[in-house]
Amino acid sequence: MSAVLSNPSVERVRTALCAAGLAPDIVELPGAARTALAAAQFLGCEPAQIANSLVFRAQASDGAVLVMSSGAKRVSTAKLATLVGEPIGKADADFVRHHTGFAIGGVAPAGHLGDLRRYVERSLAVHAEIWAAAGHPSTVFKLTYTDLVRITGGAEVDLAE
Secondary structure, three states: OOOOOOOOHHHHHHHHHHOOOOOOOOOOOOOOOOHHHHHHHHHOHOOOOOOOEEEEOOOOOOOEEEEEEEEOOOEEEHHHHHOOOOOOOOOOHHHHHHHHHHOOOOOOOOOOOOOOEEEEHHHHHHHHEEEEEEOOOOOEEOOOHHHHHHHHEEEEOEEEE
């Protein structure tokens, strides 16, 4: 097993997925996939099939908000702010790592170290298979929309612009 696939963050994701009843085939990409387009090019799929793990900062509570969104869509922070009931801001790399345990680009839908409010964008539901980060910017795994909602415990929402 490569050093990337045995990375502690990837192992944490693998353990969380197995605990959720999934048998993940975590794939190491030939390079970091820091954008949905790059990941889709590596995988030979559409950017819309990439489930981006976007972490936002709820400004009043200083809490973390995870939105699983299609790589072909943008999340409306105005809609998200209305949904969570407080202003939403960008989360910097330190905030993301502190609340998830992952580096930006490798944030997985499961295996977080902290508590996050979780949402899943419904635009992902149209795809039979989707891909999500697996704890490292060069790792992904395939799953269904139904499994994504289940493993995140996220509310299904319409936040795409």
